[in-house]
Amino acid sequence: MDVHRSACLSLIVVLLASSSFPEEYKFDLAEIEKKPYDIGGYAELRPSVSLQDVNAAFYKLRYFDHEQRTLLEDYNGKLQLEGSYEIGPARLFVRTNADLRYSHLGWEHGEAERMIHEGYVLLRSSDSLHFKVGKQTLLWGKGYAFNPVAFVGRPKDPGDPDLALEGFYAASADLIMSCGGPLKTVAVTPVVFPVFAHVNDDFGKAGRVNFAGKIYFLLFDTDIDLIGFAGGSRTSRFGIDFSRNIQPNFEIHGEVALIGHHVTKAIDVFGNVSESQSNATSYLLGIRYLTPWDATIICEYYRNGTGLNRHEMNDYYMLIDKGHDLFLATGDSSLLDKAADFSEGNYGRVNPMTDYLYLRITQKEPWNILYFTPAVAGMMNLNDKSLSITPELLYAGITNLELRLRAAALVGRNGSDYGERPNDFRVELRMRCYF
């Protein structure tokens, strides 16, 4: 800095030292003092009312031994706590999640052994090499609502893709390299993923140590991941994803997953079980577009290569109907019990069939109402043309309080994906308080 400028600025500093910048806008440096520990989280209340379709297959399956109710109220509570402690290059992090629900069925709560969603030790060897051991979420893929390449993650709820997910026990590392030229970054993430009794035993076959990995490239301003999984708890699979801004306000992304020797278990209308094995390809293609009037449009097409076809789903719905009739006539629930077992597998997935289209439009602060964000999301099953429509209003104008009013309407004829789900219509208010 030259002497002249220095002298001028010193004079300005002295002159302005007594200026009257409002006291209420001061920055207290104590606020940014770094502490070794950190605690936070949120508490949430979510009352809802839903209009039930008592003739839908999944209503019959869930409530066959309860009194029929068209209108259901439930009250959900959630407490998410996070804490971390740092000692030198090591950081211990824990995130817990507790759910409590009250409905006509009484009080229900989440499983105690699954309360810890994440709990790991992170060791930073340098800025370019990290190790992480413990329960962790490995959210791979570029899709917003779906991630077919998330081989070691739990499936998202496309109705609420931003919800934190429970992790799995694993050991992972991140090795990051920055380069010059069109290839700006390379990052390698190897993962060791054990599956034993009481350790990730809901993932797949127990008694195996699996290996997964991701190699990330930032090449020609495009994010690219190569992803693999092998080890025996699930069949070997390979995937690739990408994301790129083709215009400043227009992003495209995609994922492809190749799944070897996938086994599909199906159940027919008589309750007979069959298994078939084939290679499957799942993929996703999506866009994110910001309009000149500040609306963000996300649109994704998802091809679920491991999904069930219409014939298989129709057989399943007919099995439930048959089982329900049998139960009403004789009190025998064996067919429904059999169907319920399958609802925990392919048939009960959020997107059990093969082709889905997702669309979400979010308008930021319309009519210049700050912190107010209305949105509408739609999901269509392209195989049977049934759909769900979810409008919502979000307000976050009060510090650390978020209010979301959301409705969901499911539209579809009998025998269709959304037509056979227990709800026809649902309204919920979510009040979330962060601390």
Added chain:
Amino acid sequence: MSKPACLFILFFLASPSFAVDGAQLLKQIDRNLNPDSYEMYRKIFNVDPDGKKKEYTLFSAKKGRDKIAAVFLAPASDKGRTTLRLGDNMWLYIPNVGKPIRITSLQSVIGGVFNNSDIMQLDYSEEYDVEQVEDAGNEHLLHLKARTKSVAYDRLKMSVDKSGKIPTKIECRTEADMLIKTLHFKEIKDFGGGIVRPSVMETDSPLYQGYKSIMIFANIKKRDFKDEVFTLTFMPNIESLRK
């Protein structure tokens, strides 16, 4: 006066030493605002017309011409939210979502008058060409034009204090010259290490009548970072850079 003497005076007056080199001036302004690589803390106040305010605190790290990252430290609802910018590429990491997503410079990661570009500002000379420099008494008035369509504001009108070579006001305009917002630079402060610059940036916008945003700068320090810090994989760990 003799003819050769007149020619000499004319030649002297026309000499480039009297013209302002806009590009050079803009680079000087950039360096006066921030070192080439640095860390800093910022606090943003979004103020509603009724006086109600919402506060955000950020830590930022910048390296060279085109790398900047910022993590929110407060409020609790936004804590851990991290943005990364590498040239025209911009990403947002939300801890609950657990992975970075691509965003644009025009979006806002928080509500209010500031957008991503204001929070993730690169050097002005990196994004703008100087079209014209006007003399406005004690100030220069720089007319800047964005080099690419990916820049949030197509045109800037930057008023610059002649003696300190620091901006006092920037009008952000569209290609059609519509005013989007005005940034007012206030409260010159000595941050140490030779960094003397405005410590407050106030923003108002005709699009948000009655609202304003105030950004206060603190602890601006020269600091070198490894390139690996400015990567997607490192985004969840940006807060670990704080000392």
